[in-house]
Amino acid sequence: MLQTPPARIGMAEHEIDTPALLIDLDAFEANLDIMAGLMRDCGVKLRAHAKTHKSPVIAHLQMARGAVGQCVQKVGEAEILAWGGVSDILVSNEVVGADKLARLAALARITRIAVCADDAKQVAALGEAAAHAGVLLRVLVEIDVGAGRCGVKPGGAAVELAQQIEAHPHLRFGGLQAYHGSAQHLRTLTERTAAITAVSDNTRRTVEQLRQVGLECDIVGGAGTGTFELEAASGVFTEIQAGSYCFMDADYAANLDATGKPVSRFGHSLFVLSTVMSAAQPGVAVLDAGHKAVAVDSGYPVVWQRSELRYVGASDEHGTLRVAEAAASPALGEKLRLVPGHCDPTVDRFDWYVGVRGGRVECLWPVAARGALR
Amino acid sequence: MLQTPPARIGMAEHEIDTPALLIDLDAFEANLDIMAGLMRDCGVKLRAHAKTHKSPVIAHLQMARGAVGQCVQKVGEAEILAWGGVSDILVSNEVVGADKLARLAALARITRIAVCADDAKQVAALGEAAAHAGVLLRVLVEIDVGAGRCGVKPGGAAVELAQQIEAHPHLRFGGLQAYHGSAQHLRTLTERTAAITAVSDNTRRTVEQLRQVGLECDIVGGAGTGTFELEAASGVFTEIQAGSYCFMDADYAANLDATGKPVSRFGHSLFVLSTVMSAAQPGVAVLDAGHKAVAVDSGYPVVWQRSELRYVGASDEHGTLRVAEAAASPALGEKLRLVPGHCDPTVDRFDWYVGVRGGRVECLWPVAARGALR
Numbered sequence: 001m002l003q004t005p006p007a008r009i010g011m012a013e014h015e016i017d018t019p020a021l022l023i024d025l026d027a028f029e030a031n032l033d034i035m036a037g038l039m040r041d042c043g044v045k046l047r048a049h050a051k052t053h054k055s056p057v058i059a060h061l062q063m064a065r066g067a068v069g070q071c072v073q074k075v076g077e078a079e080i081l082a083w084g085g086v087s088d089i090l091v092s093n094e095v096v097g098a099d100k101l102a103r104l105a106a107l108a109r110i111t112r113i114a115v116c117a118d119d120a121k122q123v124a125a126l127g128e129a130a131a132h133a134g135v136l137l138r139v140l141v142e143i144d145v146g147a148g149r150c151g152v153k154p155g156g157a158a159v160e161l162a163q164q165i166e167a168h169p170h171l172r173f174g175g176l177q178a179y180h181g182s183a184q185h186l187r188t189l190t191e192r193t194a195a196i197t198a199v200s201d202n203t204r205r206t207v208e209q210l211r212q213v214g215l216e217c218d219i220v221g222g223a224g225t226g227t228f229e230l231e232a233a234s235g236v237f238t239e240i241q242a243g244s245y246c247f248m249d250a251d252y253a254a255n256l257d258a259t260g261k262p263v264s265r266f267g268h269s270l271f272v273l274s275t276v277m278s279a280a281q282p283g284v285a286v287l288d289a290g291h292k293a294v295a296v297d298s299g300y301p302v303v304w305q306r307s308e309l310r311y312v313g314a315s316d317e318h319g320t321l322r323v324a325e326a327a328a329s330p331a332l333g334e335k336l337r338l339v340p341g342h343c344d345p346t347v348d349r350f351d352w353y354v355g356v357r358g359g360r361v362e363c364l365w366p367v368a369a370r371g372a373l374r
Numbered sequence: 375m376l377q378t379p380p381a382r383i384g385m386a387e388h389e390i391d392t393p394a395l396l397i398d399l400d401a402f403e404a405n406l407d408i409m410a411g412l413m414r415d416c417g418v419k420l421r422a423h424a425k426t427h428k429s430p431v432i433a434h435l436q437m438a439r440g441a442v443g444q445c446v447q448k449v450g451e452a453e454i455l456a457w458g459g460v461s462d463i464l465v466s467n468e469v470v471g472a473d474k475l476a477r478l479a480a481l482a483r484i485t486r487i488a489v490c491a492d493d494a495k496q497v498a499a500l501g502e503a504a505a506h507a508g509v510l511l512r513v514l515v516e517i518d519v520g521a522g523r524c525g526v527k528p529g530g531a532a533v534e535l536a537q538q539i540e541a542h543p544h545l546r547f548g549g550l551q552a553y554h555g556s557a558q559h560l561r562t563l564t565e566r567t568a569a570i571t572a573v574s575d576n577t578r579r580t581v582e583q584l585r586q587v588g589l590e591c592d593i594v595g596g597a598g599t600g601t602f603e604l605e606a607a608s609g610v611f612t613e614i615q616a617g618s619y620c621f622m623d624a625d626y627a628a629n630l631d632a633t634g635k636p637v638s639r640f641g642h643s644l645f646v647l648s649t650v651m652s653a654a655q656p657g658v659a660v661l662d663a664g665h666k667a668v669a670v671d672s673g674y675p676v677v678w679q680r681s682e683l684r685y686v687g688a689s690d691e692h693g694t695l696r697v698a699e700a701a702a703s704p705a706l707g708e709k710l711r712l713v714p715g716h717c718d719p720t721v722d723r724f725d726w727y728v729g730v731r732g733g734r735v736e737c738l739w740p741v742a743a744r745g746a747l748r
Contacts, residue, residue: 094652278525295665315523317448333495
């Protein structure tokens, strides 16, 4: 069952039922504007990643500010965006299985769509699905630029796969996917620069080898919120795939700039609102948001603007706060904002965003692609 | 949006689209039967915990085998069970907030319902909600038996709260809630026995103090899959609240028995079926199930009956397998069963169970209370 919304438009923030997924609309729009400005300045395109927000509403807000399209990881996410009118979607991931390929090919009839590949068998399957649907599919070659996950090796292997794609009458070579996930979370700028220099060198070399056989890259895509300025400055990337920037999370907020201070470009705009449901233990307060409500894979959430409260333990439905010595415990029933450790999987646990401005609920947006695992 | 089911009844397991939440029905029914037998033998009641399965279908299967009712953690879960015809539900948790209390009180009209409290203010709020709805609510006092989370101290504080409950015309004292969560996962039987001996001693003492003031405990409830035999043998617990036993997970399977071997009473019946979506790296296979599909809070999933494959890394939509040296890599498109590290939050990521028997899909059951965070 779809869950009912936890709020009504117009109510005060403290009246929202919890746990609830809050967007601070002022901070959120500021993040969108800042990224749009950065992209305008550097002349590289933004294809924002919808794996973070899972919402056609947010996709359209990003595209109204200049983003050329959206990335997704799953066909199910692409469907939700396409059904919501998003006109340019890249599945920045491999798609395997006949059912999924048929759904992907069908989407080519209603939106501009592209997908990644890293295997000759997969290219053959993509070609078959496209031919069966009578469509032309754009396919990017994913190269492994250091993540050790998906992708062929940069250079010759990528060229070979690109040629196979281009040779199929129902496929067109669309460019390169070159994303280094773990580099996003390297804490110092020096580490991130070293990692992305290698990424860019390998990508540039592959682009040049492709050009030598007459293949141009329409898209050279990659990067995330942790490193996008480095890829954007490389001269080889044409599209930046940052997602988390619109919300930020505690993990990304721990990245450091050149001076060793936290990178503070984007502000926290996403919160899990939670209620103190037990205050029976001295020095402890228990929240109604455990790890079914807030992802803990990248660390516990941080209590927003309440440095005396530390989230120290998550069970399924409970979050345990430790209260600093000499500080007052929060009251039973008090509502606290949590900054998730990791925004993407936190969003995926909710059916509704509650948009808040000036202390009031301004909008309810469905997390339309919540649970779109396939 | 609710996700479409990943399978059709009658199809072969290898045809199921992935990631999918699988129940091996033979193993699942065996678990239900084993627990029913154990409970018959010891004369203690089973009130199985629906926070694990979130399904009225499974609740009814447990109750048909003798379970007296169900536990839940959230009012939203209680609603789903009540709407699905479950006749006896304990919210084994505190409920805070006027909206939630009104919903809870409304449920008392259609099912037998009880809730826990650990605070005088909360008892007052429960009384108000019950009076407003014109119902009688049964309220258990939660005592902290070692978890350091919710609950008043055993003994006098519990008696005081019980008297406050009993004094309210719209509330009735229902007994004690005495659950020690972290004790479930102590690895050795010696550690678990020590923890539950203390739990039982504190609970027994409180039951006796209540009796001295004329208050009988209709329910003395607690225990989980890790320790239920200890609580059942204590002579003080009347109800066992195990949930995970019906599915088991990799974490519970790591508990040891008296001989130091893994406790093997229940078998794994819950799996996340996933597909190898990339095999481009030597010695590595990438699955389409990352931590949006399988909970990693209690460790990575284990690849079922494929000891040469180790799940070594989860990102949002990818699971990375390391292939043992000299072993063959799984093929692109191959489907593998994963045993989740933690079953409860894994179930909560899916809209559908796919029930499999003899290699064929036998049923599709909705995870009806998926996302019922409130």
